[in-house]
Amino acid sequence: MPKAIDQKDKQLKKQHILDSAEAVLRRQGLNKLSISAVAKEARLAQGTLYLYFKEKEEIIAQLTVRSRKRLLQLFHDSINAADNPLEQIRNILYASHTFFKENKIFHDLVSFYEVNAEQEEPQELQQASQNISALVVSVLDRAKTQGLIRSNLNATEFTYMIWGMSNGMVQLVDLRGKMLEKDLNKSPDEVYTSFVDFVIEGMKPTNPA
Amino acid sequence: MPKAIDQKDKQLKKQHILDSAEAVLRRQGLNKLSISAVAKEARLAQGTLYLYFKEKEEIIAQLTVRSRKRLLQLFHDSINAADNPLEQIRNILYASHTFFKENKIFHDLVSFYEVNAEQEEPQELQQASQNISALVVSVLDRAKTQGLIRSNLNATEFTYMIWGMSNGMVQLVDLRGKMLEKDLNKSPDEVYTSFVDFVIEGMKPTNPA
Amino acid sequence: MPKAIDQKDKQLKKQHILDSAEAVLRRQGLNKLSISAVAKEARLAQGTLYLYFKEKEEIIAQLTVRSRKRLLQLFHDSINAADNPLEQIRNILYASHTFFKENKIFHDLVSFYEVNAEQEEPQELQQASQNISALVVSVLDRAKTQGLIRSNLNATEFTYMIWGMSNGMVQLVDLRGKMLEKDLNKSPDEVYTSFVDFVIEGMKPTNPA
Amino acid sequence: MPKAIDQKDKQLKKQHILDSAEAVLRRQGLNKLSISAVAKEARLAQGTLYLYFKEKEEIIAQLTVRSRKRLLQLFHDSINAADNPLEQIRNILYASHTFFKENKIFHDLVSFYEVNAEQEEPQELQQASQNISALVVSVLDRAKTQGLIRSNLNATEFTYMIWGMSNGMVQLVDLRGKMLEKDLNKSPDEVYTSFVDFVIEGMKPTNPA
DNA sequence: TATGAATGAGCGTTCATTCAT
DNA sequence: CATGAATGAACGCTCATTCAT
Numbered sequence: 007m008p009k010a011i012d013q014k015d016k017q018l019k020k021q022h023i024l025d026s027a028e029a030v031l032r033r034q035g036l037n038k039l040s041i042s043a044v045a046k047e048a049r050l051a052q053g054t055l056y057l058y059f060k061e062k063e064e065i066i067a068q069l070t071v072r073s074r075k076r077l078l079q080l081f082h083d084s085i086n087a088a089d090n091p092l093e094q095i096r097n098i099l100y101a102s103h104t105f106f107k108e109n110k111i112f113h114d115l116v117s118f119y120e121v122n123a124e125q126e127e128p129q130e131l132q133q134a135s136q137n138i139s140a141l142v143v144s145v146l147d148r149a150k151t152q153g154l155i156r157s158n159l160n161a162t163e164f165t166y167m168i169w170g171m172s173n174g175m176v177q178l179v180d181l182r183g184k185m186l187e188k189d190l191n192k193s194p195d196e197v198y199t200s201f202v203d204f205v206i207e208g209m210k211p212t213n214p215a
Numbered sequence: 216m217p218k219a220i221d222q223k224d225k226q227l228k229k230q231h232i233l234d235s236a237e238a239v240l241r242r243q244g245l246n247k248l249s250i251s252a253v254a255k256e257a258r259l260a261q262g263t264l265y266l267y268f269k270e271k272e273e274i275i276a277q278l279t280v281r282s283r284k285r286l287l288q289l290f291h292d293s294i295n296a297a298d299n300p301l302e303q304i305r306n307i308l309y310a311s312h313t314f315f316k317e318n319k320i321f322h323d324l325v326s327f328y329e330v331n332a333e334q335e336e337p338q339e340l341q342q343a344s345q346n347i348s349a350l351v352v353s354v355l356d357r358a359k360t361q362g363l364i365r366s367n368l369n370a371t372e373f374t375y376m377i378w379g380m381s382n383g384m385v386q387l388v389d390l391r392g393k394m395l396e397k398d399l400n401k402s403p404d405e406v407y408t409s410f411v412d413f414v415i416e417g418m419k420p421t422n423p424a
Numbered sequence: 425m426p427k428a429i430d431q432k433d434k435q436l437k438k439q440h441i442l443d444s445a446e447a448v449l450r451r452q453g454l455n456k457l458s459i460s461a462v463a464k465e466a467r468l469a470q471g472t473l474y475l476y477f478k479e480k481e482e483i484i485a486q487l488t489v490r491s492r493k494r495l496l497q498l499f500h501d502s503i504n505a506a507d508n509p510l511e512q513i514r515n516i517l518y519a520s521h522t523f524f525k526e527n528k529i530f531h532d533l534v535s536f537y538e539v540n541a542e543q544e545e546p547q548e549l550q551q552a553s554q555n556i557s558a559l560v561v562s563v564l565d566r567a568k569t570q571g572l573i574r575s576n577l578n579a580t581e582f583t584y585m586i587w588g589m590s591n592g593m594v595q596l597v598d599l600r601g602k603m604l605e606k607d608l609n610k611s612p613d614e615v616y617t618s619f620v621d622f623v624i625e626g627m628k629p630t631n632p633a
Numbered sequence: 634m635p636k637a638i639d640q641k642d643k644q645l646k647k648q649h650i651l652d653s654a655e656a657v658l659r660r661q662g663l664n665k666l667s668i669s670a671v672a673k674e675a676r677l678a679q680g681t682l683y684l685y686f687k688e689k690e691e692i693i694a695q696l697t698v699r700s701r702k703r704l705l706q707l708f709h710d711s712i713n714a715a716d717n718p719l720e721q722i723r724n725i726l727y728a729s730h731t732f733f734k735e736n737k738i739f740h741d742l743v744s745f746y747e748v749n750a751e752q753e754e755p756q757e758l759q760q761a762s763q764n765i766s767a768l769v770v771s772v773l774d775r776a777k778t779q780g781l782i783r784s785n786l787n788a789t790e791f792t793y794m795i796w797g798m799s800n801g802m803v804q805l806v807d808l809r810g811k812m813l814e815k816d817l818n819k820s821p822d823e824v825y826t827s828f829v830d831f832v833i834e835g836m837k838p839t840n841p842a
Numbered sequence: 843t844a845t846g847a848a849t850g851a852g853c854g855t856t857c858a859t860t861c862a863t
Numbered sequence: 864c865a866t867g868a869a870t871g872a873a874c875g876c877t878c879a880t881t882c883a884t
Contacts, residue, residue, distance in 0.1 A: 019868095041854060051870045053856075062854065139398075160409075162399055166387060167410050174383020178375060185341075189348075190371050200369075201376050208417035250879060260845045262881080271879060459858060469866045471860080480858060550812075557816075578827075580817050584805060585828050592801020596793060607766075608789055618787075619794050626835035646847095668875060678849045680877075689875065845884080853877075860870080 020058050023048050024072065027065050031111055039066070066115060067128040073112040074134035077105050081141055091149035092206060098142065099172050099202045103195075106176035113177070139165055155209040168205065175201045229267050232257050233281060236274050245323040248275075275324055276340070282321040283343040286314050290350055300358035301415060307351065308381050308411045312404075315385035322386070348374055364418040377414065384410045438476050441466050442490060445483050449529055457484075484533055485549070491530040492552040495523050499559055509567035510624060516560065517590050517620045521613075524594035531595070557583055573627040586623065593619045647685050650675050651699065654692050658738055666693070693742055694755040700739040701761035704732050708768055718776035719833060725769065726799050726829045730822075733803035740804070766792055782836040795832065802828045 026048035031039050041062055045052040059065045084097035106113070139162075146161035179186065179194035186197055235257035240248050250271055254261040268274050293306035315322070348371075355370035388395060388403035388410075395406055444466035449457050459480055463470040477483050502515035524531070557580075564579035597604065597612035597619075604615055653675035658666050668689055672679040686692045711724035733740070766789075773788035806813065806821035813824055 040852080042852085052854085053871065054869055056855070057868065160399075163401065163406060163409055166391070166395065166399070166406060167384070167413065170384040170387030170410070171380040172383065173387065174381065175376070175379040178379030178382065182375070185345075186375065190369070190375070192372065197372060197375060200372055201379070204376065204417055208413055212421075249877080251877095254846095261879090262846060263844055265880070266843070458856080460856095463867095470858090471867065472865055474859070475864070554812075578817070581819065581824060581827055584809065584813065584817070584824060585802065585831065588802040588805030588828070589798040590801065591805065592799065593794070593797040596797030596800065600793070604793065608787070608793070610790065615790060615793060618790055619797070622794065622835055626831055630839070667873080669873080679875090680850065681848055683876070684847065845882105847882095847884105849879105849881080851878100854875105856874075857872100858870105861866105861868095863866080863868105 016058070020068075023050070023055060023058055024065065024068055027069060028072075031069065031115075035111065036115065067131065070112065070115045071128060071130045071134060073109055073115065074131055074138070076109070077102075078134055078138050078141070080105055081138060085141070085145060090154070091145050091152060092154050092209070094145050095142075095149070095168070095209075096202055096206055098145070099168070099205065100198075102172045103176045103179075103198050106173075107180060110180060139169070142168065149209075153211065156211050159209060164209070171201075171205065225267070229277075232259070232264060232267055233274065233277055236278055237281070240278065240320055240324075244320065279321065279324045280339045280343060282318055282324070283340055283347070285318075286311075287343055287347045287350070289314055290347055294350070294354060299363070300354050300361060301363050301418070303354050304351075304358070304377070304418070305411055305415055307354075308377065308414065309407075311381045312385045312388075312407050316389060319389065348378070351377065358418075362420065365420050368418060373418070380410075380414065434476070438486075441468070441473060441476055442483065442486055445487055446490070449487065449533075453529065454533065488530065488533045489548045489552060491527055491533070492549055492556070494527075495520075496552055496556045496559070498523055499556055503559070503563060508572070509563050509570060510572050510627070512563050513560075513567070513586070513627070514620055514624055516563075517586070517623065518616075520590045521594045521597075521616050525598060528598065557587070560586065567627075571629065574629050577627060582627070589619075589623065643685070647695075650677070650682060650685055651692065651695055654696055655699075658696065658742075662738065663742065694758065697739065697742045698755060698757045698761060700736055700742065701758055701765070703736075704729075705761055705765050705768070707732055708765060712768070712772060717781070718772050718779060719781050719836070721772050722769075722776070722795070722836075723829055723833055725772070726795070726832065727825075729799045730803045730806075730825050733800075734807065737807060766796070769795065776836075780838065783838050786836060791836070798828075798832065 023044065027039065027044045030043045030047050034043065041052050041055060044065065045055055048055070055065070059068070080101040081098050084101045085094045088094045088097055142165040143161045146155070146159075146164060149155045150157060150159065150161065175198060179198050183194045186192055186194055190197065192200075232253065236248065236253045239252045239256050243252065250261050250264060253274070254264055257264075264274070268277070289310045290307050293310045294303045297303045297306055351374040352370045355364065355368075355373060358364045359366060359368065359370065384407060388407045392403045395401055395403055399406065401409075441462065445457065445462045448461045448465050452461065459470050459473060462483070463473055466473075473483070477486070498519045499516050502519040503512045506512045506515055560583040561579050564573070564577075564582060567573045568575060568577065568579060593616060597616045601612045604610055604612055608615065610618075650671065654666065654671045657670045657674050661670065668679050668682060671692065672682055675682070682692070686695070707728040708725050711728045712721045715721045715724055769792040770788050773782065773786075773791060776782045777784060777786065777788065802825060806825050810821045813819055813821055817824065819827075
């Protein structure tokens with residue numbers, strides 16, 4: 007099966023280029039993510055990159071997909087690390103923060119598609135996002151079944167809310183870390199923990215009057 | 216005092232250039248925000264811009280400052296439009312959303328600072344942010360005094376949380392509007408309202424057992 | 425004689441590559457006639473083409489030779505289709521036009537040699553051209569012998585003139601077709617017919633005074 | 634009138650760049666007519682060229698217009714150099730040849746617009762071509778009025794024919810000069826003269842029977 | 843203070859050609 | 864013989880910045 011081996015080689019090379027692109031991205035940011043920088047990082051000629059990717063934007067797209075897939079894996083791990091659905095949600099929220107701290111730069115990529123309206127989000131990226139979403143919804147449904155959270159809480163809607171709120175929070179605590187220390191005498195992690203507590207508490211059923 | 220007058224003239228010219236830059240930004244987006252485009256919009260020579268701003272990035276920085284100041288004003292208005300501190304918070308949250316919808320393009324500028332780590336956030340921008348923050352803290356303090364929110368809620372910390380969560384939510388509902396419609400059959404505004412309700416409810420004191 | 429067979433194989437492969445190149449040329453034009461496109465069309469690796477042709481320009485040269493040979497064949501047919509030498513000339517002139525209409529794209533190749541002065545016209549191309557020339561000369565000689573054209577008309581020279589004038593005319597009527605329609609209300613074919621009539625009439629002996 | 638002076642300066646610079654482009658074109662041909670080559674020839678930075686021309690193709694367009702205008706001037710001179718309309722036509726035909734010998738390379742530019750179907754011929758070029766055409770038509774009309782040429786000869790149509798035939802001939806005698814010498818023992822100029830004689834004779838009224 | 847012509851490095855992309863296998 | 868991955872120079876074009884006036 008020589009064909010299969012070649013395909014594998016090609017995939018490995020693609021991964022090597024993506025690794026190089028990711029290294030440049032982390033080191034220099036999206037604005038400096040040029041083909042020439044990636045080629046130099048990968049120790050390849052510029053033209054070679056075009057044997058593996060049709061255009062620069064395909065590289066960027068693949069980077070976002072990689073990132074999203076890693077996050078999905080983290081969410082899976084978060085769920086496996088606990089039995090109680092509420093604890094699973096808590097783990098997921100913490101995982102978001104952990105992930106963001108290590109992958110802050112990837113948020114630029116996601117917003118890349120927002121800024122460039124003419125650019126379609128790659129299908130794979132949408133799929134990965136939906137997988138993440140479905141995963142969280144399922145946890146919320148289980149929590150509701152077990153009476154751990156309010157019954158009038160719409161699982162799908164709240165999934166979006168968790169996604170939005172945590173995204174905002176991880177950006178905030180990271181970006182304003184110094185300010186937090188000064189104003190609050192709390193670390194970013196502590197503030198994020200307060201946020202998680204707030205969300206989890208808010209989900210629980212209210213005491214019957 | 217001709218010096219003072221000159222200074223004023225200089226400020227006016229700076230504002231004129233910033234107005235032009237903002238017009239270009241809104242019309243063409245960050246990618247097309249070139250010095251030549253701004254100069255043409257301002258009916259000035261390109262070189263002239265460099266008499267007022269050291270470099271292009273300084274213009275961008277000033278644009279974000281302006282944006283932040285406008286948001287501060289909106290928050291002031293939100294507070295003035297209600298007496299009840301909780302309603303004031305609610306208004307502030309809605310104002311964030313409104314502001315984002317009308318100034319979405321400025322978020323590109325903010326991420327600009329995240330990407331260019333070497334670029335310091337201008338002092339003025341930090342000051343504006345702190346003013347906003349102080350304003351919200353004062354509202355929360357009043358709410359606590361009046362017993363409208365839980366007493367163990369740290370006003371400063373919760374101000375940061377409001378800031379972070381709402382930022383995340385406005386981005387989400389705006390950018391994923393179509394997805395919300397499809398998955399939830401709810402409009403972005405409706406989902407945002409759910410978020411606001413969640414936050415407001417979460418602040419209230421729990422019923423005594 | 426395995427050697428001879430190999431040679432034949434090699435020739436077949438060359439023809440296959442030239443067929444592919446011609447297909448690309450007709451479909452995409454000279455600008456898109458890249459080695460990679462030809463290789464893909466021929467279902468061969470790019471490097472393989474270099475086993476049969478020293479460089480891209482050699483492929484182009486061979487294409488022009490093919491084209492010229494086809495034209496020669498058309499001229500043969502034109503002559504066979506009539507007995508009267510004058511009618512044979514007329515047929516040849518029409519054949520030039522027909523050929524041009526169907527092979528317009530090849531004229532780009534010819535001008536290729538004009539532009540690249542360092543590039544020698546291949547010997548084979550010159551030979552094909554001379555064959556065409558000799559053929560027309562023989563027809564003109566016969567016409568002269570039969571008293572159908574002026575006796576002071578130099579057959580070789582007039583062959584060149586026919587060649588030059590008709591080449592110019594086919595280019596003109598084809599490329600300026602729309603202009604002809606507008607200015608003259610005549611189709612390209614009609615104008616070309618006028619040209620042919622002019623040439624044929626001009627060849628005939630003048631009436632004796 | 635400082636504005637007028639500036640405009641004149643700009644025009645001079647444009648002409649300088651066009652001169653440089655023409656020099657490159659004559660020396661290296663259309664394929665090598667790159668922006669970098671023109672910039673080097675003009676002793677300017679590449680970017681500077683874009684202050685005067687929107688894109689490379691605008692430079693090419695202007696070159697063709699220049700060339701066509703020169704030809705128009707040559708035709709005017711040809712007409713002024715003789716009184717008899719037939720001699721004027723003869724002069725025009727000779728002028729075409731003279732012009733072609735010195736401007737052979739410009740034929741590539743004209744065909745540039747033919748090959749790149751998506752490229753529109755610049756309006757100015759069309760205008761110049763029409764001026765040339767109108768000029769020749771007027772000479773032919775005068776010749777007809779004076780009974781110097783056949784009355785059934787359509788002036789407009791024959792103008793196209795002159796244009797087409799002579800274009801073809803000048804290309805031929807130039808390109809096949811050596812062959813002419815060898816086969817005919819005639820120089821290109823002599824063959825072209827035969828062509829001109831043939832055309833002029835063919836225009837004259839036939840002897841009444 | 844104001845100009846705007848000029849710069850030149852940088853961009854993404856293409857493609858003829860080479861060469862280790 | 865045949866491959867096809869790799870090269871690297873070249874392309875047209877953009878734009879932040881400088882500087883002589």
